[in-house]
Amino acid sequence: MAIHGSFSIKPFVSSTRIIFGLLPGLGSLILLRMVIHLYRPDIEDAVNRVRDHPFDELYENYDFIIVGAGSAGSVVASRLSENPEWNILLLEAGQDENVLSDVPIMFPTLQTSSIDWQFVTEPSKYYCLSMVDSRCKWPRGKVLGGSSALNAMLYIRGNKKDYDNWERLGNEGWAYEDIIKYFLKAEDMRIPEYRSDPYHSTGGPLSVEYFKFEQPITNKIIQAGVELGYRVIDVNGEYQTGFTKSHATVDDGLRCSTAKGYLRPASKRRNFHVSVHSLVEKVLIDKYKKVYGVKFTKNGKSKIIKCNKEVILSAGAIQSPQLLMLSGVGDSEHLKELGIFPVTHLSGVGQNLQDHIAMGGHSFLFDNPYNNGSDYSFNLNNIMSIPSLIDFALYKKGPLYSMMEAEAMGFVNTKYQDPREDYPDIQLFIAPTADNMDGGLFGKRANGLSDETYAELYEDILYKPSFSIVPLLLRPKSRGFIKLRNTNPFSPPLIYPNYYSDPDDLLRMMEGAKIAQSLVNQPALQELNARPNPNRNPGCAEHPLMSDEHLECQARHHTLTIYHPVGTCAMGPAHDYNAVVNPRLRVYGVDNLRVIDGSIMPTIVNGNTNAPIIMIAEKASDMIKEDWVASSNYLTTYAYRSFGDTKANNMEFRNSEDIVKTPDVFTEIKSLFPHLSDNHTENDSKTKQDTNQLDTRIKSFGKRLQSLYLTNITNPMKTYQTPILNNIHFDKNKSNSFTSTLFRPHRYNQHSIIESRPNQSHLSTQNQNVFNHSDIDTSAIHRSIIFNRDRTPSPPPAKDYKNTLSDTKKQIYYFNTNERSFQNDENKECRLWLHYNGVQYEIQL
Ligand SMILES: Cc1cc2nc3c(=O)[nH]c(=O)nc-3n(C[C@H](O)[C@H](O)[C@H](O)COP(=O)(O)OP(=O)(O)OC[C@H]3O[C@@H](n4cnc5c(N)ncnc54)[C@H](O)[C@@H]3O)c2cc1C
Ligand SMILES: *[C@@H]1O[C@H](CO)[C@@H](O)[C@H](O)[C@H]1NC(C)=O
Ligand SMILES: *[C@@H]1O[C@H](CO)[C@@H](O)[C@H](O)[C@H]1NC(C)=O
Ligand SMILES: *[C@@H]1O[C@H](CO)[C@@H](O)[C@H](O)[C@H]1NC(C)=O
Numbered sequence: 001m002a003i004h005g006s007f008s009i010k011p012f013v014s015s016t017r018i019i020f021g022l023l024p025g026l027g028s029l030i031l032l033r034m035v036i037h038l039y040r041p042d043i044e045d046a047v048n049r050v051r052d053h054p055f056d057e058l059y060e061n062y063d064f065i066i067v068g069a070g071s072a073g074s075v076v077a078s079r080l081s082e083n084p085e086w087n088i089l090l091l092e093a094g095q096d097e098n099v100l101s102d103v104p105i106m107f108p109t110l111q112t113s114s115i116d117w118q119f120v121t122e123p124s125k126y127y128c129l130s131m132v133d134s135r136c137k138w139p140r141g142k143v144l145g146g147s148s149a150l151n152a153m154l155y156i157r158g159n160k161k162d163y164d165n166w167e168r169l170g171n172e173g174w175a176y177e178d179i180i181k182y183f184l185k186a187e188d189m190r191i192p193e194y195r196s197d198p199y200h201s202t203g204g205p206l207s208v209e210y211f212k213f214e215q216p217i218t219n220k221i222i223q224a225g226v227e228l229g230y231r232v233i234d235v236n237g238e239y240q241t242g243f244t245k246s247h248a249t250v251d252d253g254l255r256c257s258t259a260k261g262y263l264r265p266a267s268k269r270r271n272f273h274v275s276v277h278s279l280v281e282k283v284l285i286d287k288y289k290k291v292y293g294v295k296f297t298k299n300g301k302s303k304i305i306k307c308n309k310e311v312i313l314s315a316g317a318i319q320s321p322q323l324l325m326l327s328g329v330g331d332s333e334h335l336k337e338l339g340i341f342p343v344t345h346l347s348g349v350g351q352n353l354q355d356h357i358a359m360g361g362h363s364f365l366f367d368n369p370y371n372n373g374s375d376y377s378f379n380l381n382n383i384m385s386i387p388s389l390i391d392f393a394l395y396k397k398g399p400l401y402s403m404m405e406a407e408a409m410g411f412v413n414t415k416y417q418d419p420r421e422d423y424p425d426i427q428l429f430i431a432p433t434a435d436n437m438d439g440g441l442f443g444k445r446a447n448g449l450s451d452e453t454y455a456e457l458y459e460d461i462l463y464k465p466s467f468s469i470v471p472l473l474l475r476p477k478s479r480g481f482i483k484l485r486n487t488n489p490f491s492p493p494l495i496y497p498n499y500y501s502d503p504d505d506l507l508r509m510m511e512g513a514k515i516a517q518s519l520v521n522q523p524a525l526q527e528l529n530a531r532p533n534p535n536r537n538p539g540c541a542e543h544p545l546m547s548d549e550h551l552e553c554q555a556r557h558h559t560l561t562i563y564h565p566v567g568t569c570a571m572g573p574a575h576d577y578n579a580v581v582n583p584r585l586r587v588y589g590v591d592n593l594r595v596i597d598g599s600i601m602p603t604i605v606n607g608n609t610n611a612p613i614i615m616i617a618e619k620a621s622d623m624i625k626e627d628w629v630a631s632s633n634y635l636t637t638y639a640y641r642s643f644g645d646t647k648a649n650n651m652e653f654r655n656s657e658d659i660v661k662t663p664d665v666f667t668e669i670k671s672l673f674p675h676l677s678d679n680h681t682e683n684d685s686k687t688k689q690d691t692n693q694l695d696t697r698i699k700s701f702g703k704r705l706q707s708l709y710l711t712n713i714t715n716p717m718k719t720y721q722t723p724i725l726n727n728i729h730f731d732k733n734k735s736n737s738f739t740s741t742l743f744r745p746h747r748y749n750q751h752s753i754i755e756s757r758p759n760q761s762h763l764s765t766q767n768q769n770v771f772n773h774s775d776i777d778t779s780a781i782h783r784s785i786i787f788n789r790d791r792t793p794s795p796p797p798a799k800d801y802k803n804t805l806s807d808t809k810k811q812i813y814y815f816n817t818n819e820r821s822f823q824n825d826e827n828k829e830c831r832l833w834l835h836y837n838g839v840q841y842e843i844q845l
């Protein structure tokens with residue numbers, strides 16, 4: 001990270017804060033990981049996790065080989081493996097999901113981790129100008145679940161007209177009335193008011209809920225939308241124009257990736273093998289232009305596996321075209337340049353790239369109407385704090401369940417769009433946070449915003465209550481493309497998004513920003529004295545704030561991808577020169593090859609892409625079944641078996657020993673976040689000096705970030721001691737005051753919670769979670785968390801069970817957020833231990 005001393009003081013300060021502000025730091029992530037292992041076996045889901053099939057035990061051939069276990073590939077694999085007569089192999093370059101990706105608050109942190117491919121766009125003079133090297137980051141999931149394992153979980157189906165347009169382009173069977181059933185097939189709607197709505201269904205693999213945690217400001221912004229004349233509606237229902245709290249693909253508040261929703265339930269089928277860390281290098285095509293298999297590499301070893309029926313590319317909009325080109329399917333001129341023998345000339349491969357972009361920097365300040373210390377919007381200090389960890393661990397609630405980048409959204413019309421069409425051209429993401437509120441830890445880091453820009457825009461409003469309304473251009477006219485960098489399958493391809501190459505895109509985007517501003521002018525937000533960030537992007541400082549010149553400049557500088565690249569293997573009829581696949585998603589010019597993922601969209605949908613891609617995969621799975629059933633009588637028996645009916649597939653139960661092993665969280669988390677250093681205190685003295693330039697709040701915050709680390713302070717405990725259950729209230733004179741939670745391990749590591757009780761004798765036999773010492777699995781012996789507090793004022797003594805819990809929480813809350821506690825940690829210490837794998841760790845705050 002460059003320090004630009006000559007520029008001005010602001011960028012300098014900004015860089016140093018990022019250096020010490022490594023939060024979510026490795027320590028806190030390891031802590032969260034430990035807590036999940038100890039308290040949230042539902043997240044570990046050890047029994048159902050997908051198991052990697054050993055390399056040497058893979059068959060020589062399969063009926064279907066699916067490349068990429070992303071949003072689409074997971075669906076296709078699970079649906080095709082419903083037919084026990086077919087053998088299915090799913091090859092995924094990445095690893096299994098990490099438990100941390102289940103936690104919604106982790107969303108921005110997953111980007112740039114090892115489950116992200118970390119693509120970047122090629123530099124441009126017209127967009128992404130405020131990003132480091134004028135390159136936008138393009139995260140993509142490299143993991144089971146693909147991008148659905150690191151996306152923002154927003155569930156949006158797009159607009160009816162999108163699909164009717166696809167059909168009009170010559171894609172029979174893709175009209176809205178044809179495809180709606182596949183949205184329904186996938187869905188398990190959990191929002192009560194929509195469960196029996198004709199536009200929704202229940203029982204599918206993909207659960208849809210509201211996020212569990214939300215901030216009060218979000219409702220105010222929705223109210224402003226109503227004041228502006230929009231309705232609050234189900235944007236996935238009959239009409240799209242309006243506002244709503246975000247529908248999310250979460251399951252009891254936790255991420256529901258396609259790996260979780262589709263793969264885990266299917267992965268025990270005997271006819272289905274999953275191989276992770278397996279990068280497909282090439283699709284193998286014989287001289288009759290018939291696909292016969294793939295070549296892939298796992299841990300440095302290569303293998304060829306053949307297919308009896310088809311190879312299906314579900315590698316996503318960047319890598320499906322890359323693989324086609326590497327295999328000789330693409331524009332023959334481009335392939336020849338690289339020395340690749342062109343099997344089939346298909347000029348559309350990699351072309352027609354469309355993405356949703358937004359204008360960043362649209363943050364607004366407001367005055368917190370609460371003066372009792374409660375938050376009205378995102379508050380970083382309360383996120384990775386011990387109380388929120390406890391809420392998460394014990395009560396399945398709290399800010400770790402928040403997806404603060406888009407708690408709500410609106411679909412609105414600019415002046416260029418006739419509102420009667422119900423085909424909104426701008427989507428607004430409503431966030432109870434803004435880049436100034438996290439000190440650059442989330443948004444800045446994930447987007448790759450330059451230090452200079454961050455400093456100029458936010459340095460003097462850091463941590464002030466803010467929100468953002470981010471306008472996204474729904475139907476861009478600009479088209480980009482993807483090309484091979486070289487013939488190495490491990491090299492990322494070249495990405496040229498060509499944002500704003502069509503001037504209409506810019507005009508609409510500018511109008512979108514004005515709509516955001518007019519929302520802020522509504523009474524609901526004026527009550528809170530909402531106002532725009534007065535700072536201007538340093539690249540646009542010469543233009544008056546909110547002038548057209550300024551908005552255009554801001555759009556080109558603060559360009560944000562909303563991560564929806566699609567269209568690079570477009571579906572189209574045979575006469576469409578640019579089409580790569582036909583309406584049954586078969587690749588033109590070669591046999592036995594389909595592409596099923598976001599790349600087949602001929603035009604981008606009017607909203608987020610995950611649900612539409614899952615719909616595409618559901619429909620494609622049925623098409624494959626239909627196509628092969630036509631040539632086999634036998635298959636009709638199985639081809640339409642419903643998802644849940646796995647009885648025909650013999651279930652394999654796993655060796656429980658395999659599962660209860662305590663994970664080595666240190667190695668695991670370090671390898672997931674290799675870019676976060678665990679020895680970041682290396683530059684301690686330098687950092688301390690720099691922090692003197694920051695205001696007190698930032699200083700105390702930085703202090704906390706630095707000192708949240710885990711220390712192994714004891715040898716493994718020899719004997720199991722039941723933590724004292726009744727002594728929850730804090731007795732100033734006692735050094736050991738505890739509250740604790742115990743788990744009774746079940747078979748296959750399914751624990752259930754025995755809740756904290758003020759007195760152990762209250763642990764009645766009223767339910768199955770009876771505490772029974774003799775029932776305790778010794779491997780889980782130290783699964784207790786102990787909160788201990790010294791040298792602190794006495795709170796009122798605990799009266800009953802309920803009050804006890806909240807008092808406990810309040811106390812810890814108090815100690816963590818009291819500013820003075822960070823200036824003098826000798827006097828204000830919250831001491832906390834955690835027992836993990838027989839070792840006691842001290843957590844210092
Ligand atoms: C950060 C982020 C936030 C997003 N937020 C939302 C949102 O809130 N709502 C929404 O609807 N959409 C969102 N999206 C978009 C959505 O998640 C994607 O459009 C969708 O997941 C893409 O599905 P896919 O099947 O086309 O590709 P992917 O899900 O990306 O799957 C491709 C898979 O193929 C694997 N692969 C690639 N190459 C190879 C190879 N050579 N060999 C083996 N495997 C390979 C990859 O590792 C990956 O697992 C977001 C995306 C991102 C990245
Ligand atoms: C502060 O006031 C708000 C609004 O009345 C209330 O919802 C919140 O619970 C209060 N917080 C505290 C800590 O009392
Ligand atoms: C941290 O420690 C490792 C191993 O000791 C070392 O290689 C590295 O240079 C140190 N610093 C950073 C910033 O990682
Ligand atoms: C520590 O400071 C040195 C010199 O400024 C720098 O090269 C190094 O990257 C810094 N380490 C970390 C972890 O920031």
Ligand SMILES: *[C@@H]1O[C@H](CO)[C@@H](O)[C@H](O)[C@H]1NC(C)=O
Binds near residue numbers: 712713714715839
């Ligand atoms: C913790 O410390 C003990 C005693 O020094 C040591 O034996 C043990 O390996 C340590 N555990 C970890 C996880 O570092």
Ligand SMILES: *[C@@H]1O[C@H](CO)[C@@H](O)[C@H](O)[C@H]1NC(C)=O
Binds near residue numbers: 732733
């Ligand atoms: C705590 O200890 C002090 C001195 O040892 C004593 O005076 C005080 O009464 C004790 N308080 C309680 C609540 O026991």
Ligand SMILES: *[C@@H]1O[C@H](CO)[C@@H](O)[C@H](O)[C@H]1NC(C)=O
Binds near residue numbers: 726759760761
């Ligand atoms: C728990 O409560 C019971 C009766 O309420 C009492 O007899 C017992 O001593 C208490 N146990 C402890 C450890 O305080």
Ligand SMILES: *[C@@H]1O[C@H](CO)[C@@H](O)[C@H](O)[C@H]1NC(C)=O
Binds near residue numbers: 770772773774775
């Ligand atoms: C505790 O568990 C043991 C072994 O599972 C069982 O024999 C015993 O009856 C249980 N005790 C109670 C009180 O449930």
